Amino acid sequence: MAPTSPAARALARLAAAALAASVLAGCGSWRPKPIEPWVKPYERERLADPIMKPGRDELSARQVDHVYSVREGSRGATGVQGGGCGCN
Amino acid sequence: MAATRRSGSAAVVAGVTLAAGAAHAVDLPEDRAELMYHLYDGGGTRASGPAVLVRKSMLDRVSVSGSYYVDAVSNASIDVVTTASPYKETRNEFDLGADYVVRDTLIHVSGSRSKEPDYVADTASVDLTQDVFGGMTTVAIGFTKGNDKVGQKGTPGWIDTAHHWQYRLGLTQILTPRWLATANLEAVSDDGYLGSPYRVARVFGATVPERDPRTRESKALKLGFVGDITPEGGERRSSVRAEYRYFWDTWNIKASTLELGYSRYLAPGWLADGFVRYYKQTHALFYSDDAQAETLYVTRNKQLSSFHDISVGGKVTYTLKSVPGKYDVHLTGAYQLLSFHYKDYTDIRTGSPYSFNAHVLQGYVSATF
Numbered sequence: 348m349a350p351t352s353p354a355a356r357a358l359a360r361l362a363a364a365a366l367a368a369s370v371l372a373g374c375g376s377w378r379p380k381p382i383e384p385w386v387k388p389y390e391r392e393r394l395a396d397p398i399m400k401p402g403r404d405e406l407s408a409r410q411v412d413h414v415y416s417v418r419e420g421s422r423g424a425t426g427v428q429g430g431g432c433g434c435n
Numbered sequence: 436m437a438a439t440r441r442s443g444s445a446a447v448v449a450g451v452t453l454a455a456g457a458a459h460a461v462d463l464p465e466d467r468a469e470l471m472y473h474l475y476d477g478g479g480t481r482a483s484g485p486a487v488l489v490r491k492s493m494l495d496r497v498s499v500s501g502s503y504y505v506d507a508v509s510n511a512s513i514d515v516v517t518t519a520s521p522y523k524e525t526r527n528e529f530d531l532g533a534d535y536v537v538r539d540t541l542i543h544v545s546g547s548r549s550k551e552p553d554y555v556a557d558t559a560s561v562d563l564t565q566d567v568f569g570g571m572t573t574v575a576i577g578f579t580k581g582n583d584k585v586g587q588k589g590t591p592g593w594i595d596t597a598h599h600w601q602y603r604l605g606l607t608q609i610l611t612p613r614w615l616a617t618a619n620l621e622a623v624s625d626d627g628y629l630g631s632p633y634r635v636a637r638v639f640g641a642t643v644p645e646r647d648p649r650t651r652e653s654k655a656l657k658l659g660f661v662g663d664i665t666p667e668g669g670e671r672r673s674s675v676r677a678e679y680r681y682f683w684d685t686w687n688i689k690a691s692t693l694e695l696g697y698s699r700y701l702a703p704g705w706l707a708d709g710f711v712r713y714y715k716q717t718h719a720l721f722y723s724d725d726a727q728a729e730t731l732y733v734t735r736n737k738q739l740s741s742f743h744d745i746s747v748g749g750k751v752t753y754t755l756k757s758v759p760g761k762y763d764v765h766l767t768g769a770y771q772l773l774s775f776h777y778k779d780y781t782d783i784r785t786g787s788p789y790s791f792n793a794h795v796l797q798g799y800v801s802a803t804f
Contacts, residue, residue: 384569390612391570393663398674398698399615401661401708406471406486406502407750407769407797414475414795418775420716420739421682421690423621424655426605 477793553586597627653684690716762804
């Protein structure tokens with residue numbers, strides 16, 4: 348329920364101003380923390396395993412892509428052309 | 436003209452620094468050789484042949500690759516048997532490429548030629564790739580230009596041409612030590628003869644040569660996740676993956692593809708992969724099973740109709756020989772069953788919506804060295 352008496356309204360304004368001032372003061376000293384790579388190179392061994400690359404055999408992937416592309420109306424973004432992975 | 440359109444088989448790559456952080460040195464693709472026999476059999480069409488690929492690095496900065504792919508096609512598909520005579524022809528495809536490291540960027544250039552008696556498709560591609568953000572993010576951009584010559588049996592020379600522009604962007608993000616996310620976006624523009632001189636449409640029950648627009652633009656976006664789900668301390672590693680692709684174009688085709696996969700080591704030296712795939716599309720604006728009005732464009736190409744297909748497949752790879760740090764030789768057998776179900780393409784022999792099953796077989800030896 349909103350304050351009704353003049354004293355209560357003044358107190359509410361003061362509290363709001365104090366809150367805004369403290370937030371602004373906090374912003375002044377706030378700096379975005381740089382985001383560091385959170386998976387270190389030595390933690391990527393699992394990602395380099397062949398089970399993580401189902402299209403690892405190029406000729407095989409190319410034939411399957413060809414089977415789809417000559418029978419389906421859509422094309423592109425299959426990743427067969429590449430895509431890459433920074434996990435080596 | 437068994438296979439006309441072909442995405443540039445080029446590999447990868449690109450140097451864009453979208454993310455902050457130090458760039459990570461890229462690696463050349465590993466030296467590799469593949470020898471494969473492949474077979475597609477379904478819907479009256481049989482395509483088979485050998486394929487070979489060799490990739491070798493030189494001077495630690497350049498890797499060159501070459502491939503040769505043969506499709507010996509015997510075609511008695513429903514389009515052919517209901518409007519023409521079955522035929523046989525061979526498609527040969529050559530591909531040459533080179534990868535080169537410049538500072539922290541891998542540059543890939545390649546060229547290919549796919550040749551049939553009545554169709555020649557040439558492509559030239561360039562791709563750039565770079566690892567950024569401490570190697571956690573890989574960004575790839577690529578471009579392929581394709582030029583086709585279209586012929587028709589019985590007509591000397593070429594009857595028309597087609598040109599294709601493909602622009603692609605790929606992003607791979609390491610999420611955790613076990614999970615990767617990928618995103619691929621590709622836009623393709625076509626200009627020229629985009630139909631088949633042999634295919635006919637039906638208008639008021641009568642057959643007429645199909646008439647396709649001479650331009651088309653499409654976009655496709657694919658999102659995927661792959662993760663290692665091996666229990667802690669588990670002896671045999673396993674992974675799951677999920678991919679979804681949405682496609683739309685100026686011919687009003689909209690398509691969705693969903694694919695789920697599972698991979699697992701069965702025993703030392705034995706690796707198995709399995710997947711299911713579901714695909715669904717709406718028909719092109721000018722597609723008609725039997726048009727009841729005269730229009731500028733009309734086709735009865737079932738590739739542009741409303742249909743869905745379901746695939747189930749698997750492959751098993753056995754390591755024949757492995758000398759760590761020197762070379763590995765693998766033997767792989769793969770099988771896939773596809774089931775196509777058309778919604779508005781009638782089998783005029785039976786009067787029912789057309790459907791068919793197809794089988795894909797692959798057997799290959801691959802070696803890394």
